[in-house]
Amino acid sequence: xxxxxxxxxxxxxxxxxxxxxxxxxxxxxxxxxxxxxxxxxxxxxxxxxxxxxxxxxxxxxxxxxxxxxxxxxxxxxxxxxxxxxxxxxxxxxxxxxxxxxxxxxxxxxxxxxxxxxxxxxxxxxxxxxxxxxxxxxxxxxxxxxxxxxxxxxxxxxxxxxxxxxxxxxxxxxxxxxxxxxxxxxxxxxxxxxxxxxxxxxxxxxxxxxxxxxxxxxxxxxxxxxxxxxxxxxxxxxxxxxxxxxxxxxxxxxxxxxxxxxxxxxxxxxxxxxxxxxxxxxxxxxxxxxxxxxxxxxxxxxxxxxxxxxxxxxxxxxxxxxxxxxxxxxxxxxxxxxxxxxxxxxxxxxxxxxxxxxxxxxxxxxxxxxxxxxxxxxxxxxxxxxxxxxxxxxxxxxxxxxxxxxxxxxxx
Amino acid sequence: xxxxxxxxxxxxxxxxxxxxxxxxxxxxxxxxxxxxxxxxxxxxxxxxxxxxxxxxxxxxxxxxxxxxxxxxxxxxxxxxxxxxxxxxxxxxxxxxxxxxxxxxxxxxxxxxxxxxxxxxxxxxxxxxxxxxxxxxxxxxxxxxxxxxxxxxxxxxxxxxxxxxxxxxxxxxxxxxxxxxxxxxxxxxxxxxxxxxxxxxxxxxxxxxxxxxxxxxxxxxxxxxxxxxxxxxxxxxxxxxxxxxxxxxxxxxxxxxxxxxxxxxxxxxxxxxxxxxxxxxxxxxxxxxxxxxxxxxxxxxxxxxxxxxxxxxxxxxxxxxxxxxxxxxxxxxxxxxxxxxxxxxxxxxxxxxxxxxxxxxxxxxxxxxxxxxxxxxxxxxxxxxxxxxxxxxxxxxxxxxxxxxxxxxxxxxxxxxxxxxxxxxxxxxxxxxxxxxxxxxxxxxxxxxxxxxxxxxxxxxxxxxxxx
Numbered sequence: 001x002x003x004x005x006x007x008x009x010x011x012x013x014x015x016x017x018x019x020x021x022x023x024x025x026x027x028x029x030x031x032x033x034x035x036x037x038x039x040x041x042x043x044x045x046x047x048x049x050x051x052x053x054x055x056x057x058x059x060x061x062x063x064x065x066x067x068x069x070x071x072x073x074x075x076x077x078x079x080x081x082x083x084x085x086x087x088x089x090x091x092x093x094x095x096x097x098x099x100x101x102x103x104x105x106x107x108x109x110x111x112x113x114x115x116x117x118x119x120x121x122x123x124x125x126x127x128x129x130x131x132x133x134x135x136x137x138x139x140x141x142x143x144x145x146x147x148x149x150x151x152x153x154x155x156x157x158x159x160x161x162x163x164x165x166x167x168x169x170x171x172x173x174x175x176x177x178x179x180x181x182x183x184x185x186x187x188x189x190x191x192x193x194x195x196x197x198x199x200x201x202x203x204x205x206x207x208x209x210x211x212x213x214x215x216x217x218x219x220x221x222x223x224x225x226x227x228x229x230x231x232x233x234x235x236x237x238x239x240x241x242x243x244x245x246x247x248x249x250x251x252x253x254x255x256x257x258x259x260x261x262x263x264x265x266x267x268x269x270x271x272x273x274x275x276x277x278x279x280x281x282x283x284x285x286x287x288x289x290x291x292x293x294x295x296x297x298x299x300x301x302x303x304x305x306x307x308x309x310x311x312x313x314x315x316x317x318x319x320x321x322x323x324x325x326x327x328x329x330x331x332x333x334x335x336x337x338x339x340x341x342x343x344x345x346x347x348x349x350x351x352x353x354x355x356x357x358x359x360x361x362x363x364x365x366x367x368x369x370x371x372x373x374x375x376x377x378x379x380x381x382x383x384x385x386x387x388x389x390x391x392x393x394x395x396x397x398x399x400x401x402x403x404x405x406x407x408x409x410x411x
Numbered sequence: 412x413x414x415x416x417x418x419x420x421x422x423x424x425x426x427x428x429x430x431x432x433x434x435x436x437x438x439x440x441x442x443x444x445x446x447x448x449x450x451x452x453x454x455x456x457x458x459x460x461x462x463x464x465x466x467x468x469x470x471x472x473x474x475x476x477x478x479x480x481x482x483x484x485x486x487x488x489x490x491x492x493x494x495x496x497x498x499x500x501x502x503x504x505x506x507x508x509x510x511x512x513x514x515x516x517x518x519x520x521x522x523x524x525x526x527x528x529x530x531x532x533x534x535x536x537x538x539x540x541x542x543x544x545x546x547x548x549x550x551x552x553x554x555x556x557x558x559x560x561x562x563x564x565x566x567x568x569x570x571x572x573x574x575x576x577x578x579x580x581x582x583x584x585x586x587x588x589x590x591x592x593x594x595x596x597x598x599x600x601x602x603x604x605x606x607x608x609x610x611x612x613x614x615x616x617x618x619x620x621x622x623x624x625x626x627x628x629x630x631x632x633x634x635x636x637x638x639x640x641x642x643x644x645x646x647x648x649x650x651x652x653x654x655x656x657x658x659x660x661x662x663x664x665x666x667x668x669x670x671x672x673x674x675x676x677x678x679x680x681x682x683x684x685x686x687x688x689x690x691x692x693x694x695x696x697x698x699x700x701x702x703x704x705x706x707x708x709x710x711x712x713x714x715x716x717x718x719x720x721x722x723x724x725x726x727x728x729x730x731x732x733x734x735x736x737x738x739x740x741x742x743x744x745x746x747x748x749x750x751x752x753x754x755x756x757x758x759x760x761x762x763x764x765x766x767x768x769x770x771x772x773x774x775x776x777x778x779x780x781x782x783x784x785x786x787x788x789x790x791x792x793x794x795x796x797x798x799x800x801x802x803x804x805x806x807x808x809x810x811x812x813x814x815x816x817x818x819x820x821x822x823x824x825x826x827x828x829x830x831x832x833x834x835x836x837x838x839x840x841x842x843x844x845x846x847x848x849x850x851x852x853x854x855x856x857x858x859x860x861x862x863x864x865x866x867x868x869x870x871x872x873x874x875x876x877x878x
Contacts, residue, residue: 025748
């Protein structure tokens with residue numbers, strides 16, 4: 001190993017990251033699918049460049065300079081590269097470790113993430129956020145501003161600031177093999193994004209679930225994904241434990257947020273050193289189902305076919321994080337006319353704070369998404385994640401040719 | 412900056428005026444990003460260029476070269492950096508001349524069946540654009556999804572279809588080249604018969620970026636075969652697989668692809684793609700046939716089945732759908748990377764021997780692997796004699812590294828003894844330099860050097876490569 005003259009001493013996280021990408025052959029296959037490389041085609045922007053950076057940091061070939069940190073932050077963690085890589089090199093997992101390395105080296109996450117992480121940590125504060133949003137909606141409003149704008153005010157931005165997107169998706173979660181027994185106790189896991197930004201869609205989800213069986217609602221805690229992404233691993237574990245305990249009496253935990261679902265299905269890997277909680281987390285994760293996954297398993301079909309056309313945007317967390325691709329389409333085909341769009345599983349560019357930190361790149365990615373939606377000819381683009389829905393709402397407003405809806409609102 | 416007397420900031424200013432400020436990169440992370448390719452050269456210590464320059468037009472390239480030549484600044488052209496021998500690695504620093512903004516297909520001339528393309532176009536994209544017009548650009552290097560035409564020309568890339576359709580050189584009709592001093596040269600043209608002067612098109616094709624910068628390529632095309640089929644045959648030994656391909660060719664069954672892979676390679680890709688292998692399978696031959704119609708495919712397939720069964724095949728599978736064909740193809744396309752992931756280091760070789768010597772070469776590689784206690788999986792283009800032994804190793808282990816060097820030496824010696832050569836399609840680059848004299852002889856090397864001297868007297872173009 002060659003060690004750089006003034007670099008920090010070799011760091012465990014960098015070694016881990018480097019080992020994760022050690023099988024990268026540098027062939028460049030990933031560059032053809034990386035959404036960021038498509039809009040910014042320099043080597044550091046693509047997955048190959050990021051793998052090389054991880055290795056060079058560990059081997060002392062690159063100093064941990066601010067520009068290196070910026071390159072590592074410039075990643076959607078969308079896993080498009082992992083999927084297309086002949087060796088399935090987990091660039092996203094390596095990037096999360098390198099980010100954690102930089103966070104640790106800087107003495108903790110930045111202040112804004114700490115504050116917002118605290119907001120989402122507290123059930124009460126999230127509740128207040130939603131409450132405040134409700135008041136704003138009632139006050140201002142009575143039609144003065146389009147409803148969609150409301151969600152762009154403080155609570156949404158606050159939420160987005162804290163959410164760093166599809167961090168650490170891990171390999172797709174194993175398909176949920178739970179059989180739906182008659183009398184199974186079904187609970188709804190309401191993610192912060194749904195609660196704060198899309199309460200109407202959240203209500204639709206509850207109605208859908210109620211058509212199948214009685215549904216338990218709980219004052220659940222944040223899934224912890226934002227905390228994990230911003231180097232607040234301890235808080236993540238705390239939240240996970242609280243949720244695991246809270247849902248102990250449920251047989252099925254349904255969520256309508258792809259990001260929450262992805263995170264909740266991968267809890268066990270975060271408890272590697274703690275056998276008791278690892279087992280409890282595994283048991284909990286096996287109960288978690290995405291709304292579309294659950295509805296298809298339960299045999300749900302829309303009562304009548306609407307005279308409208310749908311297309312579906314696959315959230316990174318759903319298609320690559322949970323391996324769910326066919327279920328939403330099946331539901332939409334029963335609810336109306338389904339039109340597939342090109343690149344449906346390409347990241348929309350939201351990715352948590354990414355679109356705030358890199359507005360130009362995010363805008364270009366979203367423009368491409370908008371074109372693909374328009375070309376599909378669909379009147380409504382449907383998705384299953386509040387993070388994506390924010391981006392798609394933005395695209396819908398810019399385009400004027402289609403609407404953006406959560407899947408629970410159209411089936 | 413190497414060779415330059417001017418301060419770097421002034422050099423940057425000059426270059427920024429030529430290509431635009433944002434197209435000259437000089438940050439540490441960017442310089443690192445353009446220091447590697449897909450060869451087995453270590454990432455660290457990195458061969459960082461001093462600057463990355465990304466021109467968009469022939470005129471810009473011309474100005475950059477004139478400037479670099481004046482100041483003696485090394486220039487290493489780079490396409491997609493997917494090369495296997497270090498061709499685009501800026502060994503002596505200077506400028507990494509990234510040609511990835513040259514992404515236009517300028518003309519598809521259907522009546523002459525030719526295309527004019529810029530070097531930054533991806534090979535597969537070109538193929539697809541031609542296919543849409545019923546035309547066919549056959550060269551398909553394993554990396555065709557992400558490699559670019561400029562690199563294909565510079566390395567004279569081959570591919571799987573070489574057995575029937577030849578290599579990149581067989582399709583290059585003309586080039587626009589910027590020479591070391593910035594002057595612009597046009598070679599060849601659309602006329603099929605053309606003996607006016609030396610064949611400079613062929614000279615620049617495969618020159619590995621050491622003689623000039625290609626900014627436009629004129630390629631000939633052929634009509635697209637109307638039907639294609641994919642067949643996978645499993646064997647209990649590499650001998651049986653090799654014999655099948657030999658017999659097919661002797662019986663005038665010319666497949667468009669005939670790839671062979673040994674047990675270790677198969678297992679590597681099976682592991683990555685979760686593919687199931689028949690028990691006892693120790694070798695696999697992947698064949699593509701093309702022709703006028705389904706009946707033609709069917710008759711070729713029957714004849715291949717007869718030959719392979721006479722050679723002891725275990726399992727014969729014809730893809731029944733496009734999806735199944737893609738699945739069989741994916742096995743071969745993922746091979747190189749899958750094998751590379753088996754060990755900390757993989758020295759991927761690219762020897763090429765006369766077709767008849769292919770089985771003997773496979774045997775010799777196996778003997779060399781045994782002699783030095785190394786794992787050397789083999790896959791390659793059985794139909795054209797181009798073989799990729801991959802020496803799996805850990806080069807951080809000095810004792811093992813020593814054995815690896817001996818093994819590689821002996822592989823090259825064996826290839827030369829059998830009338831073959833060092834590289835079939837990857838080029839010499841950095842990694843095969845030490846063996847060049849043995850392959851070409853003294854006068855061979857001095858002729859190359861004489862050509863280089865006359866076109867690039869200051870030696871600024873891709874210095875440190877080939878010899």
